[in-house]
Amino acid sequence: MKQRGFTLIEMILTIVVVAIIFLGIAGFVEFGAKGYTQTIDRQRLQNQARFAIEKMSREVQHAVPNSFALSDNNKCLTFYPIEYAGFYKYREPTGDVEFVVGNDQPTAFSGGSRLVINPSRIEDLQNNGQSVEIPDGKIPESGGDYFSITMNLTSQSSGNRHYIYQDKAVIYCIEKLTTTVNSARMVRYYGAFDDSNLIGVVVASGVAFNESSFSYQQTSLQRGGLIHFNFLFHNGDEQSQYKHDVQVSNVP
Structure with missing residues (x-):
């Protein structure tokens, strides 16, 4: 009686074909997982940027008029909040x-x-x-x-x-990280204006140091003071540019 079965070559070919199919499925799954991870990172970056800008905007709007000062090549913004x-x-x-x-x-x-x-x-x-x-x-x-x-x-x-x-000021500073080129973080300090030992709270990370800064226009007859935020947030190849103006609500 003649026995039926697989030859060695048939088994090898079957294994190769199955392996190729699994590699294709694995690659598809990996591509989807990477896309999902990149989407989460992009959303986290944008949420962080929006949170930082919204927080600073609210504080700036309700600051004592003409209490603003820039320092460290426009990397730090100082003002006094109204009590x-x-x-x-x-x-x-x-x-x-x-x-x-x-x-x-x-x-x-x-x-x-x-x-x-x-x-x-x-x-x-x-x-x-x-x-x-x-x-x-x-x-x-x-x-x-x-x-x-x-x-x-x-x-x-x-x-x-x-x-x-x-008699305490709010100080927002873009602080460069020494471990990464052109990478910085946004830090909020609160305390005496001339205190060099203040402990800050990190508001946002992933800030491009060279491309980010503050600017300030004094109060005029037509409007209150105007603060301009120019921030670039980045995470790997992902970048988000934010240019935002905030007008101080109060006048002297």
Whole structure:
């Protein structure tokens, strides 16, 4: 009786064909997995960029007007965030400033709060320029819902506006990483303006150092201050360019 089976050559050919089929399937799966990974990386990069720009935009919009300064070849942006804002009345010749605070008026001020009127540059918020420190525990005047403080005003606000802020600045810096060429990260610092030991929080990574910077245009008669963001985010060959303008909502 004649037995049927596979010859060695037939088995080898079968194995080769099956191997080729599996390699094709594996390559297709690998291509799909790479495409999915690249899509996730691209989405993560864009989400991170949008988060960083949105966070900075909101803080810049509600900063004390004319409290901005650039440093480190336009790689760092410094400003003072508003704690409270409202209106004031100046009493001459005593130099008393009676002021009210808008929403959420405090029952007493905490230490470190300063009041500024008509600032024209960041130096006006420092070194007792156009600002004065509010005493710790300051409460409203007796029988009224306003506060009173004495200060020497060299100029006044046309709208009788005042701004109260903590003696701490927000500093956003594009910091270059030494381990990667042209790669940097966006770091947010908060503290004393001249403190060199501040601890920062990383807001975004994958920033192209050479192509990213801040710029600032001072307040004019037609508009408030204008901050321009020019950032390039990259991850491998993937790049996202962002050019964004933010106008400061408040005016002196």
